[in-house]
Amino acid sequence: MNRTLLLSMACCLICLTTISAQKALEDRVATIAKEIEPDVIKWRRHLHQYPELSNREYKTMAYIAEYMKTLGIKVETGMAFTGVVAVLETGKPGPTIGLRADTDGLPVRERVDLPFASKEESEYLGQKVGVMHACGHDSHVAILMGAATILTKIKKDLKGKIVFVFQPAEEGAPPGEEGGAALMIKEGLIEKYGIEAMYGLHISSGTDVGTITYKAKGLLAAADQFSIKVKGKQTHGSRPWDGVDPIVVSAQIILGLQTIISRQTDLTNEAAVITVGKISGGVRNNIIPEEVEMIGTIRALDTAMQRIIHEKIRITAENIAESAGATAEVSISIGYPVTYNHPELTARMIPSLEKAAGASNVRIIKAITGAEDFAFYAQKVPGLFFFLGGKPKDVHPLDAAAHHTPDFYIDESGFGLGMRALVQLVIDHKSEK
Secondary structure: OOHHHHHHHHHHHHHHHHHHHHHHHHHHHHHHHHHHHHHHHHHHHHHHHOOOOOOOOHHHHHHHHHHHHHOOOEEEEEEOOOEEEEEEEOOOOOOEEEEEEEOOOEOOOOOOOOOOOOOOEEEEOOEEEEOEOOOOHHHHHHHHHHHHHHHHHOHHHOOOEEEEEEEOOOOOOOOOOOOHHHHHHHOOHHHHHOOOEEEEEEEEEEEEOOOEEEOOEEEEOEEEEEEEEEEOEOEEOOOHHHOEOHHHHHHHHHHHHHHHHHHHOOOOOOOEEEEEEEEEOOOOOOEEOOEEEEEEEEEEOOHHHHHHHHHHHHHHHHHHHHHOOOEEEEEEEEEEOOEEEOHHHHHHHHHHHHHHHOHHHEEEOOOEOOOOOHHHHHHHOOEEEEEEEEEOOOOOHHHOOOOOOOOOOOOHHHHHHHHHHHHHHHHHOOOOO
């Protein structure tokens, strides 16, 4: 038998052995995920029942940290006020990978009839509000706790270091405070732990359970906030001609803002949205007030369009107000950047998601005008963010309650896939260094 043939047979044997070992590891991951799924659901239900608002996730932080310590790995608390960072050291050279989940709830009063429905209340912007995990952050935390459990159990088959990031305040810090991913980065998360790449998932109430969706490059929009103060002249409600009515002027401005998108923005390039979410002014039915304030959000998937929209908001508000004898003060604060999936990393790791879900259950989607502060991590290191299906298959997408609403609901049977997907990304990730 010649030497070339022997070498070829040896290579084939090595290849078959490697494939067999990989398949055995994937099977073990699936088995562990199935075994711990009841625990993951239990964790999620506890977190769902006791949500906390952004930068106030003290009990959530303690709950996560207490469990993560039982895994025998290093756990630190307090980054970005209420964050938890846990580190699994494999003891072997390799990449340092970050896996992220967000922990905060929303000022929403739950309407879903569940035995573990939230009854929590808190104060938000001076108002008494219900508190609910109305965007699935409880699911993200439980899934990451489960993934950490699996990765700890298969530690001997891993290389490098895995950093589990339980991040608070994804929905935005309260006014006057810092928080979220931006603060974790500011406090040195990436440098301190040497993170080379970040992965994260978001459950979707409108996508079938058992599926994963993604998009390379721009996946989610930049999100900025604006405030417009319209100042008129106060007068009696029966004699509007004696004053300048800022309520009517505000109504005209709101309508004018919509024409920025529908008539002044090239929507063949990318989508964009301007939404006024709150308007306040006046104290009595027969008094035209002196001032009205409106606040809202701007969403854009293109940075050039983002700048143009900002300028047009100023021009529109100021000129409409001036035409009525009022003034408009426009303030725009920059929020989250575009959530950008690193194209090379995405292309390299999609096969890993397909291993976890099956190739037919992983598909590309169009960009979404929602926003995510995972975007800040992806500005620092290559990142991949994807969506995990959470809609019961017997529910029509049009009947599924949207995120950030009182009726938001998630099918927990998709948590196993979420765990397997995160674990498979860690197993297959190769260092760029």
